[in-house]
Amino acid sequence: MTVAARAGFAARGLIYLLVGVIALQIAFAGDGKGRQADRGGALGELAEKPFGSAMLWTVGIALAGMALWRLSEAVFGGPGSDGSKLRKRAASAARSVFYAFVSYSVLAYAAGDRDSGSGSSDKHTDDVTAVVLKWPGGQWLVGVAGVAVVVAGLWIAVRAVRKKFRKHLRTAAMSPRTRRVTDVLGVTGGTARGIVFAVAGVFAVVAAVQHRPGRAKGMDDTLRSFRDLPAGPWLLALIALGLAAFGVFSWCNARWREV
Structure with missing residues (x-):
């Protein structure tokens, strides 16, 4: 499981780094090419x-390893004194399902299904929101889901600022300089990631209140919304650099995470 977990963190880091680079291009080049x-x-x-196809297969398999590791935590418990608590097992089970889905979409894309994994997060969010809004009580469901995402985003950001990630890392094996760099990456990356989640949740709440699925936004439209604010390009650039930092922080997890 150790190899699977570390490979998964490395793959997650690569994806976030690339998203950060694209967002940075959008901040100053308009459409991100x-x-x-x-x-x-x-x-x-x-x-x-170069070797893009091989890299896609590698990322997909690595993410499958992440899903398998999270599943093992759900079944057998994770490291630490609280690793076997029910809430920790439930969280690991949810993460396992998420990474299994992401792995499948990446592998399907690598196999030639260009509609899988590469689809627009914005269109997917619009489609799902539109379907749910048609259900009885759909507005409430979307609204509650949006609030949950806002809370999750704020929780991610606060934990990052408080450096809660340290308890999962083998900090004793790091040099003082490595610890400082890892702290900066963890705080910056986690805060940016949490902000993006929270803002996406706000858009979902607005979509529910106005009963307009188009108001809900995926990750791309959420990031682009920062650009429309005063000093927007610079704000988006900061968020983009934060997401890239989270990608590098994931690589630190691949090296020093306790698994």
Whole structure:
């Protein structure tokens, strides 16, 4: 499981780094060279690199390893004194399902299904929101889901600022300089990631209140919304650099995470 977990963190880091680079291009170049600043855009960027197909297969398999590791935590418990608590097992099970889905989409994309994994997160969000809003009580469901995403985003950001990630890392094996760099990456990356989640949740709440699925936004449209604010390009650039930092922080997890 150790190899599977570390490979998964490395793959996650690569995706976030590419999303950050695309978002940075959007901040100052307008359309990011036609790429979406989300997982689909990252996969498209990766596919065009030398040995792109092999890299896609590697990322997909590595993410499957992440899903398997999270599943093992759900079944057998994770490291630490609280690793076997029910809430920790439930969280690991949810993460396992998420990474299994992401792995499948990446592998399907690598196999030639260009509609899988590379689809627009914005269109997917619009489609899902539109379907749910048609259900009885759909507005409430979308609204509650949006609030949950806002809370999750704020929780991610606060934990990052408080450096809660340290308890999962083998900090004793790091040099003082490595610890300082890892702290900066963890705080910056986690805060940026949490902000993006929270803002996406706000858009979902607005979509529910106005009963307009188009108000809900995926990751790409959420990032682009920062650009429309005062000093927007610079704000988006900061968020983009934060997401790239989270990607590098994931590589630190691949090296020093306790698994």
